[in-house]
Amino acid sequence: MDPILSYLVDHQQEMLADLRTFVCTETPSTDKDRLDKFAEFLRSYAEGIGGQVEVLESTEYGNHLRIEWGMDRDSLSSSVKPVLLVGHFDTVWSLGTLETMPFQIDANGRVSGPGIFDMKGGLVQGFWAIRALREVTRHVPPIVFLCNADEEIGSRSSRPFIEAEAKRASAALILEASQDGKLKTARKGVGIYHVTVEGKAAHAGLDPLAGVSAIEEMAHQILTLHAQTDMGVGTTVNVGVVQGGTRSNVTAPSAEAEVDLRVVTTAEANRMNELILGLEAHNPRAKVRVTGDINRPPMERTEATAKLFGLAKSIAADLGFDVDEVAVGGGSDGNFCAAVGTPVLDGLGAVGGGAHAVHEHLIADEMPRRAALLARLIEQIATEDPNR
Incomplete structure (x- = not known):
């Protein structure tokens, strides 16, 4: 078994414990106080795995986080082009939803709770992919992980940050969920x-x-x-x-x-x-x-995006599973990244279903596999980027 995948399988229960913490901290899109408190929690969490964290303050919406690994203070003005990860921690669910829709894991490994699929599961997988790179390969290439607090209401204050980071990145990997495991290469x-x-x-x-x-x-x-x-x-x-x-x-x-x-x-x-x-x-x-x-703006399938998908498909095969691609009608922050000319691969988050619905859930056994796919994809993009 691939050593990164093996590491993540061995730590699956810890991933689920983190997932419980993320989900049980409610973060409605319109509750700035709750969002800011989660941002502070996430700041400490990211620093615990070596991330250098900058809080991007918003007066009207929740604060966002810019987290980097493998970069120095001169990176922004140099030729270094990091891999950009994008995820959001706001959800469509009102405060108190946990009372009627609690975090729970059933006998079949189906994990449910408000915002678990869209998209706290993706956030947990993203952080564990980075943790795996640190622990297994002992090297984390230049990464910027942008975690925003207003995606569900249009990314009104985070959009300029997303676009600015995308312009500096070699590729943007979006940790939105996937209902059937397919990676999204185009969005309306x-x-x-x-x-x-x-x-x-x-x-x-x-x-x-x-x-x-x-x-x-x-x-x-x-x-x-x-x-x-x-x-x-x-x-x-x-x-x-x-x-x-x-x-x-x-x-x-x-x-x-x-x-x-x-x-x-x-x-x-x-x-x-x-x-x-x-x-x-x-x-x-x-x-x-x-x-x-x-x-x-539309996220159109480009040659660069097709190349990213081909790389992901090859990595997945090496890890022992298959992935396909799909174009979808819903938008994400990947749309903003694509619009500035950055290659984008979306749908790299949790596998499950029920986004914005009472049956929202993810599949526990998919978490290590998807995190491993993300880790190896980051590694390969960093290796192949001609600017490095």
């Missing part, structure tokens, strides 16, 4: 928009023609938006939230809608962004206003 871009319609109130019975129904106008806009869905090119538009009007006997004076856009390519993202922001009123007496933008 995501656009988020808010549509507001202004109409005119009137008595629906006594003077119906005097009013302008914002709801009727919004219905036209919804049909226009949904008509843009084109599965042939992978573009989808979904109006997921609609509200408007005051009473049934009043012509609706206003209406609002929230829109989700998913696109495969940057060119399509630009086209659809212009189209949505340029929506015009069907009824000239109504006013339509659209705000929003592309929240995450």
Whole structure:
């Protein structure tokens, strides 16, 4: 057995103990106090395995961490290009979820708990991959591990840090989870928009023609938006939230809608962004206003990404298992890394399922294998990088 994999198998119970600690420290995306306390815990945890930690403070959102190994203070201005690991510790779960959704391991090795799959399992595996490199090979190549606290709400404050680190990196390895073990070589871009319609109130019975129904106008806009869905090119538009009007006997004076856009390519993202922001009123007496933008640019499969996947597939085979690749509709922080031209391989975290659902879980026996894959991948990228 590969010595790194053997080390991780031998320490699987310790990995699970760390996982319990991570999961049982609740970190809702909107609870800055809880996120900052977890960041302080993570700082101490990372320092315990030789990491040099910098707290990236945020005034509105949780603080983020930049952790490095194998680098000196001059690395940022030198030709050294570290391997970038990216993971988040915020979750979609509200404080107190542990009371009804506790951390538990069943007889089949299925481990459940809030945020365990998305993505505290990936964080634990990432740290243990680095620990294995330290303990087994006695060498940790230049690594930057960026742990952010706002991924689930769009990485609003961490995005500049992610992009800056990606520009300096030889490759970005994203520790998001994988439902079937497949590695993600492409992700759709995501656009988020808010549509507001202004109409005119009137008595629906006594003077119906005097009013302008914002709801009727919004219905036209919804049909226009949904008509843009084109599965042939992978573009989808979904109006997921609609509200408007005051009473049934009043012509609706206003209406609002929230829109989700998913696109495969940057060119399509630009086209659809212009189209949505340029929506015009069907009824000239109504006013339509659209705000929003592309929240995450597409993560397109490039030759460099394909090379990374090929390397991972070869390493997995050496470790005794197989991995495949997949393109998915959801976005991640890998989208930001890809957009600045960095090779990205995503889905290197936990194997399991149920992201954002009450059956969220990971498979315990996959943790050592995935951590070993990550460790050997870091090692190979560092060895093959021509800048070193």
